Amino acid sequence: MNHVALSSSRKLRGGFRTFSTSEDFSAKKCVPCNAKDLRPMTEETANELISRVPEWNLVNESGVLKLNRSWKVKSFLKGLELFRLVAEVAESEGHHPDLHLVGWNNVTIEIWTHAVGGLTENDFILAAKINGLPLQDLLRRKAKS
Numbered sequence: 001m002n003h004v005a006l007s008s009s010r011k012l013r014g015g016f017r018t019f020s021t022s023e024d025f026s027a028k029k030c031v032p033c034n035a036k037d038l039r040p041m042t043e044e045t046a047n048e049l050i051s052r053v054p055e056w057n058l059v060n061e062s063g064v065l066k067l068n069r070s071w072k073v074k075s076f077l078k079g080l081e082l083f084r085l086v087a088e089v090a091e092s093e094g095h096h097p098d099l100h101l102v103g104w105n106n107v108t109i110e111i112w113t114h115a116v117g118g119l120t121e122n123d124f125i126l127a128a129k130i131n132g133l134p135l136q137d138l139l140r141r142k143a144k145s
């Protein structure tokens with residue numbers, strides 16, 4: 001497939017950064033969430049960015065936009081191991097997800113910027129870095145169709 005690298009960078013409306021649409025979020029660093037001009041991005045911008053964090057969904061929880069992804073893990077303890085790997089990335093980025101482990105083997109992670117009550121580029125950076133984690137051995141194999 002011919003990937004047209006869109007080089008035009010876009011000033012985030014109400015955002016605090018520009019970024020090129022071809023840039024890989026996992027190569028970026030989160031900024032402190034107490035930056036004074038930090039504001040939530042629009043739903044339009046979030047819809048433009050969501051395809052750059054594969055497997056993550058954009059959800060609107062009573063007006064708060066969040067990123068959301070779920071996994072089925074092999075065991076309760078492997079769920080906690082997944083949390084541990086995610087926690088290390090979160091601590092190094094200074095940006096933290098909401099972690100859910102329910103029904104012993106269902107993991108859901110939600111990412112949003114609490115300081116602004118919505119999404120910022122930090123959330124996409126964290127989601128991209130979580131996508132880069134070696135989670136395969138923790139996950140239940142998909143049932144053969």
Ligand SMILES: C[C@H](O)[C@H](O)[C@H]1CNC2=NC(N)=NC(=O)C2=N1
Binds near residue numbers: 112113
């Ligand atoms: C100063 C530091 O950036 C803030 O305390 C961070 C910590 N981690 C955070 N994580 C998330 N998801 N949202 C925040 O607003 C946030 N604030």
